[in-house]
Amino acid sequence: MSAIAPAAAGEAIQLTTVRQRSMKVPITLAAVTLLLAALFLFAPRDGVSTFRLGDRGSSIALPDVSVPAAATCWTVVALLVLLTLWSAWDAWSYRRSGLWLTIVFAVLGVFAFLTWAAAGGLVPVTGLLFGAVSLSVPLVFGALGGVIGERVGVINVAIEGQLLLGAFAAALLSSITRNPFVGLFGAMVGGVLVAFVLAAFSIKYLVDQVIVGVVLNVLVTGLTGFLYGALLAPNEAELNNPVRFTRIEIPLLGEIPIIGPVLFNQTFIVYLMYVTVAVVAWALYRTRWGLRLRAVGEHPQAADTVGIRVNTSRFWNVSLAGAIAGIGGAYFTLVSVPQFGKEMTAGLGFIALAAVIFGRWDPIRAALAGLLFGFATNLQNLLTVLKTPIPSEFMLMLPYVVTILAVAGFAGQIRGPAASGKPYIKG
Known part of the structure; x- marks a missing residue:
């Protein structure tokens, strides 16, 4: 933040920079560390936790990894405390903690x-990651649509309706034509x-x-x-029996341990997701289309003065989203x-x-956020299988708790596109 001091005529204007500390990230990390420590203290679990790294169908076999549950949990808590202190020191020194610290x-x-939850049990790592990617696909596509919409100045709250009507149309047309590409x-x-x-x-x-x-969203929910x-329920065999995409394994890449089956033994839509994320991320920052889109979302008046038709650009880009x-x-x-x-999108x-x-509002970051929320959803399913002492009601809340924590704890002070949500009236 800069402050301009009043100056007499002929005198130079002096700028003063005021630095502000942001303790949001350290506080969030500290809260998570305390919650984990309380969980391990008041609901201790003894035994050995086993992590299965290999996939049974893979030609490269990896051994299972077993760790003592209690000792591993408290060792990791000590590491989390150190990372929290590191983040607090960065904030106290007016530095922003690196992204690597949050990821680690x-x-x-x-x-x-997972070590605490799987005490005496088994965690299939490949299956956990595969399910996370699968559950995140609708979130990634929806997030990309939201990024394009808000970057051009329109808040796309109707993502839920777009997902739901898309699912309905895909099921209907794929059932009628027996072709999944027509459904897509x-x-x-x-x-x-x-x-x-x-x-x-x-x-x-x-x-x-x-x-x-x-x-x-309400209209599409009621209509579908x-x-x-x-229409569909009385004629289920003819109109609600879609032909689905099958998995396509990419040679060599699909044999990479752990990540091979997760990323390269997927369906056409998942591979399309990889391409879409890469294309949108490249085009948004490297093409004239992306430059115009960002200009319309940041300063529509300036974009209008150089000949960009603001409302037309918004209309077509929202349709693309x-x-x-x-x-x-x-x-x-x-x-x-x-x-x-009915209502199969369930608020995604x-x-x-x-x-x-x-x-x-970045395509790659939004895709990674979608993967995070997909992982949280799949983790809920795994915890149910492992029969952890956590109440089932809390496990149903887990994806939404992670969403609130991520947005409130790490993204609370960021600034979106300046003109997002603001209609533009020419002249």
Whole structure:
């Protein structure tokens, strides 16, 4: 922050820089460390925790790793305390802690928690990571749609509706044509339709973008629920029996230990996700399209003065965002679940919106945030299998607790695009 001191005529203006400490990250790390320590202290678990690193179908066999549960947990807690103190020292010295510190803290914290949960049991690492990637696919596509929408100046609260209508259209068209690619195209069209309504009301008629997004989510939920009961349920064999994508293993890459089966033995939509993240990240910062999109979202008046049609650019880019989010909806019915169900997205659109904020409106960061939330969701399933003493109600809350912690603890003071959510009136 800079302050300008008043100066007499002819005198130089003096700038004073005021530095501010931000203790948000150290406080968050300290809270997590205390929670883990309290868990290990008041609910101790003895025994040996086994981590299975290898995949039974892999040609490269890795041995299982066994560690003593109690000793490992407290050793990791000591390391977490050191990392927390490091982060606090950085904040006290007016430095921002490196991203590596947060990543190492998260990995160690998850490892300690899994060691505690798996005392006397087995953690299939490959299966855990594979499930995390699978559950994160709709979140990543939804987050990419949110990034494009907000970067161009429109808050895309309707991600939930785009995912849901995309899932419905994919199931219907794939069932009719017996072709999953037709279903995928239908999902993109469904996402565009929701985005079209969002763009029309928020850009042309200047209706509040958040209100339009919420209304669209409710509308799509009701519409797909009605069509499911009136159309799909009575004709399930013909209209709700989609042909799904099968897994495609990439030679050599699929044999890499641990990450090979996780990343390179996936379906077409997952490989499309890799490409989409890379293309959007490159195009947003390296092409004229990305430059214009960011200009419209940051300073639409300046963009207008150089000949960029602001509202037209917003309209088409919001439609593009809807198409990308629709692909995420297709994953539900063309890969994950064999048929469409009412409200099957279960609020994942709002978690995708949180991933946009946590990812600081950057495609790669938002994709990583989506992977984090997918991991939290799959971790909930693993904890149920391991029969941990944690109440089942809390395990159902786990993905949302992680979302709140990530957004409030690490992304609370970041600034989004300056014109996001603000309608532009020419002249």
